[in-house]
Amino acid sequence: MNLLLFEQNELRDSRLRLAGSDRRARHIVDILGLQPGDALRVGMINGATGSGKILQAGEQGVEMEVNLSALPAAGPDITLILALPRPIMLQRILKQATVMGVRQFHLIRSARVQKSYFQSSAAQPEAMRSILLQGLEQAMDTRLPEVLVHERFRPFIEDVVPEMEQGSRLLAHPDVPDTLPDLYGRGRLDSKLLLAVGPEGGWNDFEVQSFREQGFACFSFGSRILHVDTAVLVLLSQLMVLQDLRKR
Numbered sequence: 001m002n003l004l005l006f007e008q009n010e011l012r013d014s015r016l017r018l019a020g021s022d023r024r025a026r027h028i029v030d031i032l033g034l035q036p037g038d039a040l041r042v043g044m045i046n047g048a049t050g051s052g053k054i055l056q057a058g059e060q061g062v063e064m065e066v067n068l069s070a071l072p073a074a075g076p077d078i079t080l081i082l083a084l085p086r087p088i089m090l091q092r093i094l095k096q097a098t099v100m101g102v103r104q105f106h107l108i109r110s111a112r113v114q115k116s117y118f119q120s121s122a123a124q125p126e127a128m129r130s131i132l133l134q135g136l137e138q139a140m141d142t143r144l145p146e147v148l149v150h151e152r153f154r155p156f157i158e159d160v161v162p163e164m165e166q167g168s169r170l171l172a173h174p175d176v177p178d179t180l181p182d183l184y185g186r187g188r189l190d191s192k193l194l195l196a197v198g199p200e201g202g203w204n205d206f207e208v209q210s211f212r213e214q215g216f217a218c219f220s221f222g223s224r225i226l227h228v229d230t231a232v233l234v235l236l237s238q239l240m241v242l243q244d245l246r247k248r
């Protein structure tokens with residue numbers, strides 16, 4: 001935990017009190033070993049960051065005085081459209097993509113996504129929020145990403161996508177000749193990015209054509225087929241490097 005996060009309604013006159021059973025209190029006492037007088041980094045969810053001075057810490061809980069001083073630095077403007085993966089992969093992707101600065105997730109149904117994935121415990125709002133917060137704690141960010149779930153592909157591609165903000169629209173798909181560096185060389189990478197990543201079996205022809213009609217440019221890694229969670233991290237890393245080069 002690089003940043004202790006709290007809700008706005010938890011703060012009372014600059015005091016934050018955490019019950020002894022609270023995961024955050026246990027981390028402060030058992031893992032960090034902080035004592036009265038010690039300080040740690042804190043942040044209000046969707047708000048400012050600062051420091052918290054420990055006033056009390058023990059089995060009964062933790063109390064600290066909070067001083068918020070600055071907003072987190074602006075991160076990349078990336079929206080991730082993801083064909084809903086298996087629950088364990090979903091958890092990994094949500095956390096690591098949040099660490100890397102994804103601001104919005106669209107979890108969608110594609111032809112090769114099992115409908116049961118949408119009923120899994122990992123895809124429920126509270127479970128996903130918990131994973132997102134862990135990503136923010138790691139990245140020392142407070143801006144909670146938005147997660148939108150779409151259980152039908154056609155309404156998503158026909159009604160939702162056209163209303164999204166403009167930016168570079170990218171579709172990861174095997175067996176196409178272009179790569180991300182190719183798109184970068186043609187000026188196809190703006191500061192705002194919409195990245196669509198399909199299931200491990202790939203998008204079907206109808207889905208690819210539907211994305212193309214909405215302005216998405218297809219690209220691939222080449223001959224290697226990666227697991228979805230690996231692919232997302234590799235793609236986000238490449239995009240961040242290319243965006244940095246674009247600014248120079």
